[in-house]
């Protein structure tokens with residue numbers, strides 16, 4: 315199968331790598347020269363534009379920062395929908411609002427191209443290990459067709475319903491994640507300030523009722539989880555600016571249905587402050603900085 319991969323960043327890069335490892339032919343495009351170099355080293359075919367990649371493809375996967383990038387790649391002046399063959403499948407794994415992907419799917423349907431949303435959970439570690447969870451919004455036939463590609467990048471494929479419902483699942487999940495990371499950071503920082511060894515505290519939390527993904531797999535305190543961004547200077551993870559974007563999507567969706575999201579609104583301010591301080595590119599677990607005097611993490 316020939317696959318076009320648009321957006322080879324922290325997530326898309328390792329996802330494309332796993333497709334190549336599985337023996338798929340992958341045509342890739344990214345705006346970043348460095349991302350393209352790494353993709354070429356892994357055996358991918360570098361293209362000069364999204365259209366050039368899509369022209370060759372039966373399946374397109376996009377993994378882009380936000381809705382405006384996705385809209386531009388699919389529907390823009392040089393958008394891929396105008397060059398894809400009828401019968402092609404498109405999988406957008408970016409985290410965006412449900413309406414944008416529904417709009418793209420409508421345009422695509424008129425050209426006999428099936429578009430689905432398949433945002434992911436599992437972070438950069440899951441992308442590298444090929445153990446992502448895909449939350450798929452698609453018609454049944456599309457789900458069956460795209461599952462044969464998604465299985466090379468993830469270990470869990472969840473059908474959420476029609477196009478757009480994958481994004482609904484994703485933004486609700488990330489609302490919880492943004493809040494739970496802040497909760498773990500608050501508890502870890504308080505424990506350290508009160509004098510307990512952070513390793514001992516994490517050990518207790520992770521065998522007690524405070525346990526969650528943010529405490530066990532992705533602990534914000536350095537050194538607790540050797541593979542987590544906190545243990546490498548909060549680099550190469552899920553950027554705080556992306557978490558801020560996701561909370562914005564959740565709050566916007568909540569406003570549409572008049573639902574209150576008090577905790578979400580509260581932690582949104584903390585991630586906003588990280589971004590305002592020029593730390594938006596660092597992992598979102600860096601939210602722990604809010605709770606500590608500067609030298610405590612040195």
Ligand code: NAD
Nearest residue numbers: 321322323324325326344345346378379408409437438552
């Ligand atoms: P990233 O910034 O590392 O990668 C995005 C890539 O898209 C960049 O390499 C950028 O150069 C490229 N790009 C931007 N515009 C482009 C265009 N027009 N054409 C081609 N390439 C373009 O971001 P990421 O961490 O890989 O996240 C990608 C998406 O996945 C986001 O929507 C994010 O919310 C979501 N996500 C990220 C994580 C994570 O842990 N990083 C986890 C789950 C979901």
